[in-house]
Amino acid sequence: MDLTLPASIKPWLNFFHPLLMWILLGLSVYAMYLGVQIRRTREAQGDTKKELIKGKFNLKHHQIGSLLLALMVLGTIGGMGVTYINNGKLFVGPHLLAGLGMTGMIAISASLTPYMQKGADWARVSHIALNTLILGLFAWQAVTGMEIVQKIISNL
Structure with missing residues (x-):
């Protein structure tokens, strides 16, 4: 297919x-703070x-x-x-695989919300663990992503 x-x-x-x-890395840090x-x-x-509740x-x-x-x-x-549009293929490597893994983990983490709202501690612990792992991978992704950006810039 030629796009x-x-x-x-x-x-x-x-x-x-x-x-x-x-931007999402920054928002992730803010979400962790919240x-x-x-x-x-x-x-x-x-x-x-009472004061903390006011913070919503x-x-x-x-x-x-x-x-x-x-x-x-x-x-x-x-x-x-x-x-794919620019290269006609995907480059399967650690950056892509970690990104796909993070995308799956954030979906699982979000799906735990109803259980946390019902007070399930296992869901809360799982949510925190998944999001901590996502944040760590996100920081690593930022570094490897900038290496990719530098390659793209050098090829312009």
Whole structure:
């Protein structure tokens, strides 16, 4: 299949995925902060708990988490699509495989929400473990992604 795009657009498509992923890395750190605040709220008592509840960390965490899920899935598909459009193939390697794994893990992590809302500690622990792993892989992906970006720039 030959997907022909104007030559002026093709090179710039390469930078959409990395830019989106760096934004998502920042949002992931913010989502982690919100999750920690939710845990602090749950464990707090008295006036401290009342003050923390005013922060609406639970709502913000759910909103950012939903945005992360949607954009990570779209960013993964988009990155693979642009690679295929520009090269006629995907480069199967650690960056692609880790990205696909992260996409699956964030879907599983999000699917634990109903169980956490019912108070299941196993779901909460699993959610935290998956998201910690995702964040670690995300940081590693940022480094390997910049190596790929440098290769693309050198070939322009």
